[in-house]
Every structure is written in structure tokens, then in C-alpha cells.
């Protein structure tokens with residue numbers, strides 16, 4: 445019996461890791477591959493799973509197929525390699541470039557965290573160790589092998605796959621797998637994260653192709669459900685953004701934008717550039733204060749094969765953000781501190797996107813207490829994060845052990861999401877040539893998965909189940 449086992453992102457949105465075993469041997473012999481190899485993040489209960497021994501001995505896994513370079517899909521790779529995985533990691537060229545940046549940064553942060561715990565003696569482990577180091581991350585890169593979009597790869601005589609466009613972030617691809625171990629071939633589709641389905645009007649500034657690959661014909665679908673119970677606004681965010689920026693500049697304030705370093709920052713930079721050049725917002729200095737975002741910009745400029753039509757026009761018109769006049773890319777901490785000391789109107793874009801760490805914290809400490817300033821959230825704020833606390837209207841927020849008063853203006857623009865919402869997912873699923881035998885929903889909080897399951901069952905009449913953590917399901 446061939447089977448899939450959900451080792452992560454089941455009942456939660458992080459830790460994406462799905463095992464496909466086509467030998468059917470529960471002892472683990474035979475061909476086993478992982479689709480994604482992500483880190484659990486967020487609540488402690490989930491994060492602890494990163495530290496548990498891999499349920500499958502890593503040296504018995506033949507290959508990893510990586511759908512995209514977000515940490516919750518690739519962040520466990522260095523740990524897997526450290527524990528003995530020595531197979532091939534298949535990813536698109538852009539994903540490999542982004543994963544190199546994301547994984548090294550992750551290793552670096554793990555080392556910093558461990559050092560902080562040891563210094564403050566605030567961990568029950570003595571000494572506290574990193575899950576993996578920056579060097580471990582670098583060591584894991586040798587196993588990556590580039591695969592172009594739609595190029596077929598034969599992993600074994602009985603298993604092949606190709607990436608098809610997911611339109612989520614640069615390099616993102618769904619893994620379309622063909623198994624020929626049984627009497628008739630079977631097709632499986634692991635979506636990874638699915639980008640916006642409609643055009644650039646509802647996902648303005650999108651860098652990568654708008655819309656996932658259409659016309660699928662699969663037997664088993666393993667699909668994400670992040671926005672299974674929410675709707676994105678369908679209005680253009682630009683009028684609100686323009687007004688907010690103009691008002692802030694008029695009162696002499698600074699605009700601070702917490703943004704994810706990969707994709708979101710690039711998308712936002714191009715939008716701001718276009719608004720400045722078309723005279724819709726004043727020409728104020730723009731600081732991008734995130735070393736990872738700067739590396740990601742270089743990767744964006746390199747991978748022109750991924751651009752949407754709109755991005756092609758913008759990039760042709762404006763070139764690399766790193767060369768724009770009035771845009772400052774602050775790579776060392778001294779430059780970052782100098783921005784803190786300046787008090788003229790400007791736009792500061794920095795990470796992390798949910799204000800859980802990184803240089804954004806210094807900017808928030810500086811700018812939150814003054815009502816002239818404006819904070820604009822352009823990304824999802826997970827419950828419990830500082831971003832969510834500030835966004836909810838809290839009067840103070842704790843940063844580096846101090847209670848910082850929140851007097852700045854707070855705004856949130858929800859249109860920038862890189863995930864399709866339910867109507868968009870249904871629109872995409874309607875392009876399928878046939879109904880899958882069964883769909884398993886992963887990568888969603890339980891409420892989101894269960895609501896999407898109901899929506900799919902009633903709108904399409906498909907058989908849909910919410911995947912459970914560690915559950916094994918047969919591939920018939």
C-alpha cells in the first residue's frame with residue numbers, strides 16, 4: 445500500500461512536511477520522499493516538535509521536493525541533513541536562491557537565540573543549543589538540485605514529478621507527482637501555498653505570475669487552507685495607502701511598515717516607487733532596513749522568468765530598487781541607528797513582518813510613542829505576536845522588556861496577501877478537468893480547514909477531509 449503521512453502543517457499553518465511512501469512498507473524500506481520540510485513556528489506546543497526525533501529516519505528518505513522558500517516549508521532542511529539525510533532536494537532555481545538566504549538567516553537567528561538563553565540563563569536546557577547553525581544551513585545547500593517549472597524529473601522508475609506554477613512567491617511551484625507502481629498510473633498534487641488567483645487588480649504590485657497553473661487532472665489533492673475562513677478585500681488598496689502617507693507627511697510624521705523580507709517588501713517597494721514617480725505621494729526618503737530583504741531584491745532582479753506582466757513593465761521602467769534615488773538600503777546596524785535619530789517625514793520598511801524580532805523592533809520603540817507617526821501593517825499578524833497586539837489597539841506593547849506606549853496611528857491594509865482566499869480557491873478548483881478521488885486539506889488552522897471543507901463539498905461536491913497530524917492515508 446502506498447501512502448501519504450502528514451508530518452506537519454496538519455491542524456496548523458506551519459511545519460509543512462508530507463511523506464509519500466510508494467513501497468508501502470511501514471518499516472520505511474523502499475522509496476520515501478518528503479514534500480516540503482518546514483519548521484514549526486508559533487505556539488510552543490508546535491515549536492517543540494522541531495526538537496523531536498524525525499518520525500522517519502532521515503537517511504531512509506530518498507528526496508525532498510520543495511514547493512517554495514518560506515521558512516515554514518523549508519526551515520527544517522538543515523536539521524534533516526544534520527540528522528543524516530543525504531538525498532536530493534529538488535527546487536526551482538529561484539527557490540534555491542531564496543532558500544539559501546532564508547536558511548542561513550534562520551541558522552543565524554537560532555544561534556543568537558541560544559546565546560541569549562545562555563547569557564540570561566532563561567532556558568531549562570544547559571547549555572541551550574541551536575536547532576541548527578548558520579554553518580549547518582550552508583552545508584545543506586549542496587544537496588539542492590534546480591528543476592525548472594514544468595520540467596519532468598524521474599526520481600525512480602516508479603515515480604516522477606514536475607513543478608507547476610503556484611503563483612505564491614517567487615519560485616513557488618506545486619508538486620505534481622506521477623506514481624506508476626500500481627496497475628494504473630496515479631497523479632498526486634501537493635499545492636504548497638497557493639497564490640492569488642485573480643489578476644493584478646486584487647493583488648496589486650504582485651511580482652510573480654498572477655494565477656496558479658490551471659486544468660489539473662489529479663487523483664489525490666493535498667491542498668493548503670490558510671484562508672479557508674476569510675475573505676480578502678477586493679478593492680484597490682492604493683487610494684487608502686496614498687491618503688495615509690500624505691496625511692502622515694503633512695503632520696511631519698514617519699511611516700513605519702513591518703514587512704516580511706521575502707516577497708512582501710519587494711512588492712511594497714515597487715508600489716511606493718510607482719506612487720512617487722506618478723506624483724501620487726510626496727517624494728520622501730524610503731529606507732529599507734532589512735539585510736535579508738536586500739539580498740532578496742537581488743534575487744528578484746535576477747529571476748526575470750518569474751515576473752508577471754505588470755512586474756515586467758514596472759521593472760523595465762524603474763530597474764533595480766537598489767539603484768533608486770531616494771531609496772536607502774541600510775545594511776549595517778550603524779546606518780539603522782542613524783535612521784532612528786532622524787525626525788523628518790520618511791517611510792521605513794523593515795522586518796520581521798509580525799514584529800516578533802529583527803530591526804523593526806528598534807524602529808517601533810522610536811516611533812510608536814509619537815502620535816504624528818503612522819504604522820502600516822501589510823501582512824498577516826498571527827495571534828499573540830507584537831504585530832497583532834499593536835494592531836488590536838493596545839495602549840502599550842512590550843519590546844525588549846520595556847512597555848512602549850502606542851500613540852502612533854495604526855492602519856492595516858489586507859490586500860497584499862500572497863494566499864488565495866476561499867472564492868479564489870474555488871475558482872481555481874473549477875478549472876480541474878475532473879474531481880480528485882479525495883482532497884486532504886493541510887496548512888490551515890482547524891476552523892479554516894473545516895470551513896473550506898464545507899465550502900468545497902457544497903460548491904463542488906468533492907470528497908474533502910482535513911488532514912490530521914501524523915495521519916497516514918492510502919494512495920489507491
Ligand SMILES: [Zn+2]
Pocket residue numbers: 512514517612637
Ligand atoms: Zn508560503
